[in-house]
Amino acid sequence: MSSSEKKKKEDEAQVGALAGFLQDSYSDNIHSILLDDDPSKLHFPLVIEFAELMDFDPKFAGKLYSYPDKYLSLLDKAARCVKGDMIEELGDLKHAASKKLVHVRIDVSGSPLEFPEASPSIGKVRANHMKKLITLKGTVIRSGGVKMIERERYYMCKKCQHRFLLYPELEAGNRINLPALCPSESSRGCGSASFQFIEGTTVCRDYQEIKIQENVQLLGVGSIPRSMPVILMDDLVDNIKAGDDVIITGILSAKWSPDIKDVRSNLDPMLLANYVRRTNELKSDIDIPAETEEEFKHFWKKYRLTPLKGRNFILEGICPQIFGLFTVKLAVALTLIGGVQHVDASGTKVRGEPHMLLVGDPGTGKSQFLKFAAKLSSRSVITTGLGSTSAGLTVTAVKDGGEWMLEAGALVLADGGLCCIDEFDSMREHDRTTIHEAMEQQTISIAKAGLVTTLSSRTTVFGATNPKGQYDPDESLSVNTTLSGPLLSRFDIVLVLLDTQNSDWDKIVSSHILKENFDEKKDKTNASDVKWTLPKLRRYINYVKRFKPVLTKEAERVISSYYQLQRRSGTHNAARTTVRMLESLIRLAQAHARLMFRNEVEQLDAIAAILCIESSTTTSPIVDIVGNALHSNFTDNPDEEYKTQEKEILKKLGLIEGSP
Structure with missing residues (x-):
């Protein structure tokens, strides 16, 4: 017996053996493929857990990792065998027989292939990973159009009429290399080198090229995120878009770079995808163990009689290096938690994510808050206004290999998370207008280079800017910041931090900073007992997002009365008093209810939202007790202070006796 026959x-x-494994473990999946009656589908994926395959045959699993090209085709054959047996058993399914194209997809979750040795980051892919089955994690930054390429082609030897099948080499630009001699296995062997293409035997397949980039948050400072092109085939095409977080399992390959005069041709790595898993939906479900949930419930049980004291205890953990600034810390927490998205009667989505802008003098800690907020968010992108053109913020069309592709900008990459824009005022006027749609409709529409599409940007925008020269309280916010009214009205909270001279405040702050530096060791030992740590805050913010707070009658009454009063006295700040302001109040009240660990928006939450909105203006026509946001500090008895504020606000709104 020859070696080829033995093999x-x-x-x-x-x-x-593999067919037996698939029959035992995945017969239900194959059965559902046969019963699928969608006529538009040509390709059907059969997802197999690599961990189960290891349990069944560890030796084969090892070979599959080392030589995936060969052993994946054996799995495909086994799937076709099982499918054929099932069709014979079912008998009466006519449309089932047409489903020839079943592709085995390998899901490596929960298996050793998830470890860094077998699944390196994009920047650490090396030559020893070549032709192996690896898994890469990243964000899709570019997506090309769906094309068709040749899958296989039949040729015939002119001398002995032997027909043979050839597959194009994707690595060599999809070129077909003819054999040197006739591959006939007959005993004579004709030895001819003359072949003829058989017309009508070309089979095509769908093909799409995307590019994924390493997650910027996982890199160190100064590291440049690496990217890699990924080839999607058949049922994988058109399933993911720019901005998606993905985990892709595939075979690492390489292709020659384009032949350009006076430029050395190199082998560029690329990944031939076998299985693609989007992880966008998993962002909110950050690992929150049951013990942590119990800890949160116990915390609120402890503060059930003084809930605002409990709230302030949580807020002290936000940006602990900055003393005071209670109003800003509350606003940051409400912005990160956000409200509940809902669909109105016409079917239009009303966003749940609030936007926030910090306007302040230099040295008031704006950038510190931006960086801390980015750490608290499960997905964030930090950029500066000067370093972001409209393409860098939204999306750009780039030409790659003669084809136009879309490359995602900061707002698309932050989809489902937070986009921090520092030096907001240094952006060009044209660039500012591009984010109008992204902030309100949460989409970005593009019509560039013949590519007309819409991308999602369900993101919270957190901006920071310096006022234009000396801040003038008598002028409107629009004049002080050089930002247009339509753009300012899209921000739910605009906090003005004025560095006014206040000797008492300066004395408190300086003693706090000096004490922190002088007694650093003591502070570190007590920090865990006093303030919540960053990981705990992150878990809490992600946990409370599960609540869907509903407005109570009392909260509705307060919000409605406040909005009407603002409309009547809104001459000074007309740019802010729009219907958007009413939606902002609802969002902030819902966010405050979530922060307070509740499923109902009570009067307390509505008044907290009003106080946040009131802090947005330096001269308030309604509440005179807000003061400068920069000099706001944590009080010893917030619950007692709230009762006074509540009484005064309800009087101003005309909701209790003695009102004007």
Whole structure:
């Protein structure tokens, strides 16, 4: 028996064993493929857990990792065998017989292939990973159009009429290399080198090229995120878009870079995808163990009589290096938690994510808050206004290999998270207008280079800017910041931090900073007992997002009365008093209810939202007790202070006796 025949028999035995494994473990999945009556589908994925395959045959699983090209085709054959047996059993399913194209997809979650040795980051892919089955994690930054390429082609030897099948080499630009001699296995062997293409035997397949980039948050400072092109085939095409977080399992390959005069041609790595898993939906479900949930419930049980004291205890953990600034810390927490998205009667989505802008003099800690907020968010992008053109913020069309592709900008990459824009005022006027749609409709529409599409940007925008020269309280916010009214009205909270001279405040702050530096060791030992740590705050913010707070009658009454009063006295700040302001109040009240660990928006939450909105203006026509946001500090008895504020606000709104 020749070695080729022996090898063929071994492969057949392996296919038989794999067919038995698929029959035992995945018969339901194959059965559902056969019952699928969607006529538009040509390709059907069969997702197999690599961990289960290891339990069944560790030796084969090892070979699959080292030589995926060969052993994936054996798995495909086994799937076709099982499918054929099932069709014979079912008998009466006519449309089932047409489903020839079943592709085995390998899901490596929960298996050793998830470890860094087998699944390196994009920047650490090396030559020793070549032709192996690896898993890469990243964000899709570019997506090309769906094309068709040749899958296979039949040729015939002119001398002995032997027909043989050839597959194009994707690595060599999808070129077909003809054999040197006739591959006929007959005993004579004709030895001819003259072949003829058989017309009508070309089979095409769908093909799409995307580019993924390392997650910027996982890199160190100064590191440049690496990217890699990924080839998607058949059922994988058109399933993911720019901005998606993905985990892609595939075979690492390489292709020659384009032949350009006076430029050395190199082998560029690329990944031939086998299985793609989007992880966008998993962002909110950050690992929150049951013990932590119980800890949160116990915390609120402890503060059930003084809930605002409990709230302030949580807020002290936000940006602990900055003393005071209670109003800003509350606003940051409400912005990160956000409200509940809902669909109105016309079917239009009303966003749940609030936007926030900090306007302040230099040295008031704006950038510190931006950086801390980015750490608290499960997905964030930090950029500066000067370093962001409209393309860098939204999306750009780039030409790659003669084809136009879309490359995602900061707002698209932050989809489902937070986009921090520092030096907001240094952006060009044209660039500012591009984010109008992204902030309100949460989409970005593009019509560039013949590419007309819409991308999602369900993101919270957190901006920081310096006022234009000396801040003039008598002028409107629009004049002081050089930002247009339509743009300012899209921000739910605009906090003005004025560095006014206040000797008492300066004395408190300086003693706090000096004490922190002088007694650093003591502070570190007590920090865990006093303030919540960053990981705990992150878990809490992600946990409370599960609540869907509903407005009570009392809260509705307060919000409605305040909005009407603002409309009547809104001459000074007309740019802010729009219907958007009413939606902002609802969002902030819902966010405050979530922060207070509740499923109902009470009067307390509505008044907290009003106080946040009131802090947005330096001269308030309604509440005179807000004061400068920069000099706001944590009080010893917030619950007692709230009762006074509540009484005064309800009087001003005309909701209790003695009102004006």
